[in-house]
């Protein structure tokens with residue numbers, strides 16, 4: 445029996461540079477991913493024993509797309525909850541970021557450059573427990589280009605819907621700056637602490 449995913453609720457409050465309208469519409473898009481994931485997953489169950497594999501193959505492809513949209517937005521909105529907060533001064537996150545990127549500012553600059561890559565997608569910071577280091581990445585759309593098995597520490601949505609209402613079509617850079625102004629770094633710290 446399949447278990448449908450449940451839409452998570454987020455309480456973001458007022459954000460710098462990201463309007464309430466953008467947040468409301470964006471949360472609606474997230475809800476759509478959860479709904480579509482569940483609908484496609486349910487539909488797939490009807491085709492498991494079908495002789496024509498093409499229907500199942502297309503549903504399978506779409507399932508991965510919807511899952512990516514659902515899960516990455518859950519990281520993203522969690523980063524914007526609780527107000528802007530610095531990482532703990534004596535925590536493993538800050539220690540490891542300083543060792544690899546010199547400072548959170550160094551990491552921020554790198555992530556901004558990745559976020560400014562052209563095309564819709566996500567700038568993502570992963571952590572590789574096997575080698576004990578962070579990896580940076582860009583997932584085209586939301587289901588392509590991930591480092592397999594690696595847990596996500598920070599996920600920045602850089603689809604146009606995240607900023608076009610507030611910053612215009614050429615406002616991705618301003619939006620990424622706003623994202624970091626609002627970022628609760630402690631959510632990154634929590635994500636790291638779960639995997640070290």
Ligand SMILES: [Fe+2]
Pocket residue numbers: 470473517601603605606
């Ligand atoms: Fe989004």
